[in-house]
Amino acid sequence: MTFFSEAQGWLSPKIQFRLLPKKELQTGQSLDWASTGYDPTFHLKHRGAAPKGWYMVSLRITASVPRVTAKLYADYGEGIDEKQALQFSVKSGTLFKRVCLFQDRPVRLRLDPCQQPCEFTVEHLAFTKLTERRARALMQKKLQGRRNLGALSSLDSSPLLEQYNQCFDHNLSAITYAQWMSQVEAPTLDSSSLEAIYRKLANKPLISVLLTTYNTEPELLRQCIESVQGQRYPHWQLCIADDASSHEPVRELLREFAETDKRIRLVLREKNGHISQASNSALELVNGEFVALLDHDDLLAPHALLMMVKAINDAPEAQFFYSDEDKIDEHNQRSEPHFKSSWNRDLFYSHNYITHLAVIQTELVRRIGGFRAGVEGSQDYDLFLRAIGHLGNRQIVHVPHVLYHWRAINGSTALSASQKGYTSKAGLKALRDYFNSTNLEIEVTPHRLNNCYQVRWPLAEPSPLVSLIIPTRDGYELLKQCISSIRNKTRYSAFEILVINNQSQCPKTLAYFRELEQTGQARVVDFDDEFNFSAINNLGVAHARGQIVGLINNDIEVINPDWLDEMVRHASRPDVGCVGAKLFYPDGRIQHAGVVLGIGGVAGHAHKYFAGHHNGYHSRLSLVQNYSAVTAAALLVRKSVYLEVGGLEPLLKVAFNDVDFCLKVREAGYRNVWTPFAELYHHESVSRGFEDTPEKQARFSNEIRWMEKRWGEVLKSDPCYNPNLSLTHEDFSYNTEPALTPSP
Template sequence: MLPTYNTDVLLLRACIESVLAQTYPRWQLCIGDDASTDSRVRECLQEFRAQDERIQVVFREENGHITAASNSALALAKGEYIALLDHDDTLAPHALQRVAEAIAENPQAQLFYSDEDKIDEQGERFDPHFKPGWNPDLLLSQNYICHLTVLKAALVKQVGGFRLGVEGSQDHDLLLRCMPHLKAGNVVHIPEVLYHWRAISGSTAQQGCAKNYAATAGVRAVADYLESEGLQATAEPGTAPNSYRVRWVIPQHAPLVSLLVPTRDGIDILKPCVEAILSRTDYPNFELLILDNQTRCEATLRFLEEVSASDARVSVHRWDRPFNYSAINNFGAGLAKGEIIGLVNNDIEPINGDWLTEMVGQALRPEIGCVGAKLYYPNDTIQHGGVILGIGGVAGHSHKYLSRNEYGYFSRLHLVQNLSAVTAACLLLRKSVFEEVGGLDEENLVVAFNDVDLCLKVREAGYRNLWTPYAELYHHESVSRGADNTMAKRKRAQREAEHMRSRWGAQLDTDPAYNPNLTLVHEDFSLA
């Protein structure tokens, strides 16, 4: 499906010739020309139509913008699947062959999409985008699917084709209207660059802010999706170009959140943590359970006594056994009165007052399991942008050490998205979900990877885990426990890593929130 309007004829020829060059022969090119005023465009299209009967063209009598032209092209379509192609982009020669193979392997699928790159005016390819698998919350934040998009024709017709009024974000809008019919089992990501997006002056491929009307249309598309699904949320522009933020409404009677903070001694980190939570949290209904694991420091004990006496939200509970992170938090979860549990390290300090409101709004969604936050080292570099499975053998943190304000890989440091796992340094989930999966693994994961294991159990139970950049906190990582710098600690860490490999196996090497073309050695989204 190809809408055209006064296209540079050289680029239009390159586009159509890339279809003619396909190794897969069973295709139909449906072109809707939107009343181009450049006679050379009509001549070019007539020439190609005469050259190959698989090319069909409708010449619109009046200009109706890209949505109308797309619907005119759609009306010509006779195939079972619809592939979207822009008038100055090109396909890789094997693009349709790969799609046909994917269809044969996944006949139930409704949506197929591939990786892509950009191509400049000199024909040089650059900036490949290696995308994750099906990621509904990322799609609400950004049209990460983009090119190449192939949809079941029956689904496109079922949702009414392209919608007038969202020109510039018509493809994103179409995907959002299809989303109620899409799930991981009927969406197929082909991890190959099959589409070359033309980056020329004025295009969004070259500058994300080049088409402001597209960004406005995108906000409307997301907002209309939320309204059509009856979801209690609002949409607004995101902090990255062509991105969107969804704010989920908290009920009038905000549910109680139980924040669990394990600690031992260390008043120098515990006090700033507790005071920051109490003073920098706008959310109106939370309790702070400090889980004291054999504190001996007199100053720390005094602080615990004082803070629990002076603030009704704070309580102290003794855990008089050897350190076991999983067991301590399971103990705390049993004491928690809240509908939502927050696992919080004692070296965390909130930055923005609405951090907990943001996380609660996400955690209350029935389909969402674990919710993670954006964590920084004290020097304002990224400590946690979500967890990627397989890095270093088990899991690693996304975008570690990048500057606080950097966008990250295709803006992902600024986008709410589904991830396989997030760190328990600051993690929220409904208590019912925590109990459903049996909490944290006390027996096998005393210190490390218990959060990853929890997230994978939650995912296995059918929930989507999620990371949000709109809950920002500092994390003085491992200050309280220390590094794994003794033989005993190293052996324990090795045992826990081996347990994860034994328990989760190949899942650790095939993270659907990542891409197989990207590295499992580093945490920077570089090529493998």
């Protein structure tokens, strides 16, 4: 891959250089490169040597993980000095910039793009020459608020650079997965803790592990079976069905295990029937109260069944359990963990996020007919879909521990979903069959991402009226842009617009109000009091004629014409409460894609600042799903639900009123939904500004305390998130503190 430097004053106006892979790098499946270890290395080849001096280094990497830590080294002829490395904590898809100083002419530049196995593309790498004066100004700007500005201006460039570098080296929020495993996971899994868990189990059911094989690579199969034998929970049986393997060493290995371990039951099928029939053959061998599903080259973590049985004891009414997972290569190096949401119905309709490890009550599996032929490749998804139709939400339990290692090798869907294209078609059939059984007119279409789907919910006839409520105080340009984009770009036609006028004084705005009413484009309702977002919207809802109300900020601008149709379809579902949209900053970055409780103390926006084209953490930026809350900058809800929970809380005048409202809606028994198929621009902070006065900051602090008092522990555990993910950053990076210590 070739890049051009943006530096001026180099040996030529634009110096061409190339990324030369040197270590632990190979061609990727879904992105340009695949890191095969923990120290991948590029050399940057270019003509001549870069002049010494100040530079702005900018780097953008899109990766299969939410964040990578890249390092840039300059070799001045004496080799690489680790202490001189420049670190870049790069959020996937986001441009990262950092001032640097080349003390001399580097003879070689080296880039380590990440520190973990993953796939990635280096989309941008540039060196822009700076004057020392410009470099000092940029560093001082970065340090503003962290240091005394007067003291900074008196520093020489060297100590200023030292303090500037500390911003990056000390405040790197991300840790690699290898660091997470050693610093966070490992300390929670000591033998004494696991033994204590086992001793406290009141119910110790037999767990039957289902395993089907077909010409599996013998060494990987051996490791798979040994991972079951190495379980810290002893009450298991392994039920193996070989689907007529033609490779005799596979059958010999299976016979060897079955003959030496009575807990292993084996059936050697004489005719190949594919995975569903083979799975049913394994199911016939089951004696256990629960079945666990294991693929033939994957591994169970040693504590997998123990933690599942602990969950069974903790939730005796539940019948379906699933865990977090990661990937493992042929060298048994772990990578790409999937820290999952608790039961997330709409995310599950978008794709099979459950996958591994799944443990289901045997009686339920048999009652629904076991594994179904005709959906091979997505037979587990099909089984899960049919199972959830018999279960309440509380009977499906997420176990937030990495209990399963999915083998990522050539030909495996763990490496890339495109490896097995037939799985997407099988999953589509499974989902369509599931919805056909509900007798609802629901359309399911393929998503642009493999093994993902878009569910289009039915719309009542005639289409329900939507009342779009837009509060404003002056802001003529923003308001006109908002209303014009709604009226000119929205395909859904059954809507009315209510503008809530909060003491506007601008003559242009007042004239625009008259125009709106005279032309029938909108109704204008006056709110003659100090700004109170909750009270303003409550007034708007009281005047709304629609069955559905939409809370819309005056700085919203429509992007795609089907945004309202999409949101109305979800808001019309009887079990759904609030519906949120995908909001972009004007520069195309993500502003809102769902709200996560606990981030920053109360709540934060998921995937904030991600590149607009990014698919997000395990594709969550591109899939319909449930979130605990969504922003009221663009929120739809049935008017009856709004009134049922008492509307927005007037004591929360500015902040968190939408989070509080969504939590009340969830508490009333509804699910809140976020959809990426409703896209809008949000020109945030243009209309109200920042929290930059003592009065505003005091009000904000009071609203935080109100939320903490009202919701308490609810804010500390978001079921749509994961305790292993950060509560200080909005990028799905790993939690640097042990969030879950297994306890008896």
